[in-house]
Amino acid sequence: MNKKRLMHTPLQDLPNDVLKYCFSFIPGSYVTVGPVSKHFYSNYSTLGIHESASFNAADTLLQIGRNKRTTVGAVSSDLQLTEYCFIVGAPDKFMEKVCTEAAIKSRRDILDCSETFGINCKNIIERNSRGYSNRRIMDKLAEEGNLDMIKYLVRKYHLIRENSFSRIDDVFEGEDEGVIEGRLVFSGIDSVFNGAAKKGHLDILQWINENFPNYLNRTQTEHESMLEENGSYMFDTVFSEGNLATIKWFVDNIDLNIDSEEIYRMVAWRGELRIFEAMRGYYEPAIFNEEIFEVAALRGNVELLDYLYQNNCPFYSSENMYSKVLDQHDNDKALLAVKWLCCHNFPWDEETCASAASNKNLSALKWVRNEGCPWDERTLVEASWGYCGSKSDITEMIQYCIQHGCPLSSRACQYAMHNSDDSAALEVLKLLRTYSCPWDEKTCEDAADRQNFESLIWAKSNGCPWNPNTFLKVLSSRSITVIEYFLRSENELLSLDGIFERVFSSGGELGPHLGDKISDDSIIAKLKVLRSYGLPLTARACFLAAHLGRLRALQWLKYMECPWDVATCTGAVCGFQPEILKYAHENGCEWNENTYGWCFKYATEDEPLSSSVKMLQYLEENNCPKPSEIDRLFREMKAGSQPLSKE
Structure with missing residues (x-):
């Protein structure tokens, strides 16, 4: 056996x-x-x-x-x-x-x-050679320079994709076994290229270039070069992570169709003076221009800035150079670049301090202020928001600004509400008010808009001005507690226009996304609260429920004996809601010629929605009245009448 x-x-x-x-x-x-x-x-x-x-x-x-x-x-x-x-x-x-x-x-x-x-080893190798999340095998082999194993895996497991310029027996030096004719590019070639480029394994790069020319070069005419899609990515990889030998090989051997200015810009972004100097002597003509200088400044590379300055590289002398430098994430490098710019007499203005505050670079702010840089209210405003995990970054910045005489502005309290974390927003607001920073209606309005309700309630309770628009923004949220907080003391709010629009939406404007982000349960809960405080339910609520496809909300409204009219059926038609149209009609809601007219308009468009065709058929079957002159009505509607204004 x-x-x-x-x-x-x-x-x-x-x-x-x-x-x-x-x-x-x-x-x-x-x-x-x-x-x-x-x-x-x-x-x-x-x-x-x-x-x-x-x-x-x-x-x-x-x-x-x-x-x-x-x-x-x-x-x-x-x-x-x-x-x-x-x-x-x-x-x-x-x-x-x-x-x-x-x-x-x-x-x-x-x-x-x-x-x-x-x-199934082939499946495992392919899975770990393609995409961006599992490039482990080819990455590791290429970084180690193991060309022999790369060739073995590609050959043994046939990791082949189409490319019309190579033969498998050429790639593997004429070995006899398993010769495959056809178009070749192997799975994982991106990983191999990146790993080899980073570590400077020129034999692997040369192997790719010789045997898979369609991958790197633009000189082939039979097939559109893959470099059209991948060139920029490859270029960035080589010049940002490759060693000097890799960069030189790439420039010598690959037809990138990228000019020398771009090459020097990338080398400057890399930030290694040794490589920049070597490329200057190796690849002529050397390009020194304002863009190269700006790249060095943005990277905070003082060594490269000195080199460019000593070699008469032109540069921009505008005040916003400081702002650009301060925008980088590394605050220490930003400060070094700021000091360099200042020592070389670059001009600055109030925007410099505001940029330092915006990027929470307190060290840079203190340094430029000690050197006499001016500031204005924008510095405190920028310091008041941008919470990103450390409240102390904001509070320390605010304390420094106020204690050293930075001009105050109500916009600081307003922008404090832009912090996504409500507790941070409230802490900043309290700190600003401790120093008597002014506030106005926009503080409450922005707090409601950002749903920083703890801050909103504290501000309103402590005398911050507010307006009815604040309450309308609260209605767009899901916070029943805050809605009740306003209604308990402000009954006149129930007379505001647009209440139902806010209840049914997260923004309050009628449009294609109205109601997309809010559930029927939330809508019903808000309607219950408003009704308990005396808001009468009107046909407008039924129209919105029908138009937005909120069947459960519409059913609740009818259970509460809310009136409806022909606008409900017309709203269902204009909102492409056949189920709601059927529900409304079967439960006694009226319709008229206008309902049919709008349905006819949508159902006879060049590419009508199936829901419109279905509703037109339903209207026909249930004897909905038709306009006497359907053609005229259709032309008028095409001319721009708005369905939501019709009944």
Whole structure:
């Protein structure tokens, strides 16, 4: 009985003496995986056919999940350990990780063993070579300069995509086995290129360029170059992370169709003076212009700035250079660049302090103020918002500004409400008010707009001016508590126009997205509160519910005996809501010629929605009145009449 036949023989039908005889011909390391091996492993001790120490080791060492020595790293480095894991039925996901690590370690024997036990190594290699989240295998091999293993994986597992310029036997130096003719680009080529470029493995880059020319070069005429899509990304990778040898090779060998100015700009962004100087001597003509200087300043690279300045590089002398420099994330580098600009007599103005405050660069703000840089109210305004995880950054900045005489402005309190964290917004607002910073209606309005309700209630309770628009913004939220807070003391708010629009929306304007972000439950809850404080329910509420497809809200309104009229059916038509149209009609809501007219307009457009066609059919079947002159009505509607103004 051969191995393949044995794999398909039900073990429960074989007596132990037959099993003993069969397995005596099979090496222990190649017992079949899966149910057979698990059954065999669980019974081998009673069969008495395995006397070697290796299987005793399996019994003690290879209990997956129990013995810490059977890690992915350990198994992927030991062929016997790999075989044992398969024999004892290690989980597939674990063994797939072993295969991944084995490929990175160039353990071809372990990959071969895994295939023997049924693991799809090709699928694993491809998964870990494509996309942006799993580029582990090719990345690691390329970074280590392991061209031999890259070629082995590409050849053995046929990691091929189409490209009309290479033959597989050329790529692998004329080896005979598995020659594949056709179009070639291998899966994972991006990872190989990036890894090799970063570490300077020119042999890998040369191999790609010679054997997959369509990937890098723009000189091919038969096929549109992949560089059209990938060139900028490759270029950035080489010049931002590659070593000097890689950069020189890339410039010499790849037709990028990118001028020398772009090359020097990227090298300047890289920020290494050694590479910049080398490229200047290697790649002529050297480009020194305002853009190169600005890049060095934006990177806060004082060493490169000195070099450019000494070599008479032209530069912009406008005041906004400070603002650009201060916008970078590294505050320490920004301060160094600010000092350099100041020492070289670059002009500054009030915007400089405002930029330092906006970027929460207190060190830079203090330094420029000590050097006499002017400021205005914008500095305090910018200091009051932009909370990003540390309240102390904002409070310390505000205290410095106010204690050193920065002009106050009500916009500071307003912008404090722009902090996304309500507790931070309130803390900043309280701090500003401690120093008597003025406020106005926009403080409450912006607090409501940003749903910083704790800040809103504190501001209103402490005398901050507000207007009815603040309440309308609150209605657009889901906070029943805050709605009631206003209604308890301000009953006249119920007479405001647009209340129902705010209840049904998160913005209050009728449009295609009205009601998209709010649930029926939230709408009903707000309507209940408003009704309990005396707001009469009107037909406008039913129209909005119908127009926005809020069937449950419409049903609740009818349960509460809210009136409706022909606008409800017309609203359902204009909102493309066939279910609501049917519900309204079947429950006694009226319709008229206008309802039919609007439905006819939408159903006869060049590409009508199926819902409009369905509703027109429903209106026909239920004898909805038609306009006497449907053609005239259609022309008028095409001319720009608005359906929401009709009844």
